[in-house]
Amino acid sequence: MTVTTIEKLSQHVGQVVTLQGWVYDRTSKGKLHFVLLRDGSGIVQCVVFRGNVGEDFFNQVAGAGQESSITLTGLVKAEPRAPGGFEIDVQSGRVLQAVQGYPITPKEHGIEYLMEHRHLWLRSKRPWAVMRIRHAVIMGIRNFFDERGFTCMDAPIFTPNACEGTSTLFEVPYFEQMAYLTQSGQLYAEAAAMALGKVYTFGPTFRAEKSKTRRHLTEFWMIEPEMAYATLDDVMSLAEDMLSYVVAHVLKTRRAELAVLERDVAKLEKIVPPFPRLTYEEASRILLDSPEIKGTDLAFQPGEDFGAPHETIISNLFDRPVMVHRYPAAIKAFYMKRDPLDPTKCLSVDVLGSEGVGEIIGGSQREDELQLLLDRIEHEKLPQEAFQWYLDLRRYGSVPHGGFGLGLERTVAWICGIEHVREAIPFPRTIYRLTP
RNA sequence: UCCCCGGUAGCUCAAUGGUAGAGCACCCGGCUGUUAACCGGGUUGUUGUAGGUUCGAGCCCUACCCGGGGAGCCA
Known part of the structure; x- marks a missing residue:
């Protein structure tokens, strides 16, 4: 299994790779999660289907808020519906730390608050x-x-x-x-x-x-x-x-x-x-x-x-x-x-x-x-x-x-x-x- | 150092001197294509601090604290 980084995904289309990063954002829709994973080199959308990963891991991802540390293994696909054009079809993974209440949300913040949380x-x-x-x-x-x-x-x-x-x-x-x-x-x-x-x-x-x-x-x-x-x-x-x-x-x-x-x-x-x-x-x-x-x-x-x-x-x-x-x-x-x-x-x-x-x-x-x-x-x-x-x-x-x-x-x-x-x-x- | 603006829920902001609110976040439930998701329900307050005016202050006055924008000076 290849560990790689998001900026190199274009070289791995069709392969199963492992990414190590953090949850940048997540939206969940019943039996699937869309996890935006960031690893420092970029951001990629990872799709977690309940049927593919099993009940246990699926529920762990459900509890993994913004900036939870997580590794994901899955198939790299070219996917026009995904931001960035690539997507990971997740097969397995590991939540290292599930985080709740990360202070910086995708919504707006004032500059003072952002500087305080630089x-x-x-x-x-x-x-x-x-x-x-x-x-x-x-x-x-x-x-x-x-x-x-x-x-x-x-x-x-x-x-x-x-x-x-x-x-x-x-x-x-x-x-x-x-x-x-x-x-x-x-x-x-x-x-x-x-x-x-x-x-x-x-x-x-x-x-x-x-x-x-x-x-x-x-x-x-x-x-x-x-x-x-x-x-x-x-x-x-x-x-x-x-x-x-x-x-x-x-x-x-x-x-x-x-x-x-x-x-x-x-x-x-x-x-x-x-x-x-x-x-x-x-x-x-x-x-x-x-x-x-x-x-x-x-x-x-x-x-x-x-x-x-x-x-x-x-x-x-x-x-x-x-x-x-x-x-x-x-x-x-x-x-x-x-x-x-x-x-x-x-x-x-x-x-x-x-x-x-x-x-x-x-x-x-x-x-x-x-x-x-x-x-x-x-x-x-x-x-x-x-x-x-x-x-x-x-x-x-x-x-x-x-x-x-x-x-x-x-x-x-x-x-x-x-x-x-x-x-x-x-x-x-x-x-x-x-x-x- | 000087001038201007601001400080209210975790965040972004509302609130004629008269019961302190919304959206988001968060929690619970639903959803197999979301892009700041959506739908239903729920929790959230020492209004920067200390005085003062007033029957009554988030709102008016004074001082202070913290921050933002600019001037000067510079890269």
Whole structure:
């Protein structure tokens, strides 16, 4: 007898197989049960006739509510009446645990209730699809960098100081001193790039910002490639190629999951290079002329950073991600290199996801001249002693280099077409949620 | 930190200041093709907490707690 998984059933039509899973839903009709069985790889309808399995097992299934653990053995049939097109004609089985009163029913639930039961909610179709796509995104990213000769070099999570100095950090006791949870692996990625040329970090990142929006988590995963001998153009090309590669990988391997989420696949199929590139100045002119916000509280102030509504306006003009580059240096981080053609600007880029989802990537060419970097650190009133090791990178063999940071959950949310990043991570951490 | 919204049965929600309700879930019975099954019957309440106003508060007032949406900041 073959033990298999639901996603492989098409290879077993006409055979007797055993499935190991849980009752996703059941409807009973006198002498038969329709058991929707899920096993993590998918969901399949199993038909249990009293005449085929015997009184005993039939009655056990009758008492097996949602999420009862159960194994079923039966004949795999192609069956157009069944959801998914396949069906198991059950011959025997075993109820490991009969469950009554599973808290998440097929009916509607509020988000608070679902978040409170996230450990169980993960079993439902929608989180299942999102998590499978999240995995495909991660695999796509790793394959992309691997194919391009990047080495994964993860940065520490305990850090001695702020890397950008501005964001709020989580402080934790570290023996006799205080440490901070990392808010970016970038400075370490720069050191790694000087050692291995092309590298990326892939790890959790922590921001103690008191943000309460659909785009924010206090703990999220970030991918940060960094390349020696790279310019801003190289950084933008890398971002464009990587996003296209990842979307193509998801389209190739996660069609069923996108269908569960009712994602408009045609919109994803348009995500191919080249992405539109706008300078900050060009984007500013669009915003200043935008009738949507002209004269309102949201009106754009030249020289300022873009707010979320501004990003949405720009992103909605295109059918693929937009790269906005050369922001004013004054509103960007100290390590970003000035534009030699306009020293008020820096060689930075933000990539705004399509369909108005906002920023998914922030990157730049880094300042590689020691003195200019020292000037910036002083100007920003950052503690110079904390950056001595970082400054060494400019003392010993400094080269032009750059990279970016990609927010994994924002990317997954964008590809899945879901509203809120909290659904793009298994156990979200937000300002008011630390459990489960 | 600021602005807005919410908290009533296990869940989703109703309820002019005047007896706290429905659907679903759950339990019992019926049904060999269900897709959120259907039909009949049944069980379910510290109205977030603490005060206050009132003859009378789920409803009005105050404070607090919890959550949701947004701003700022960011990925």
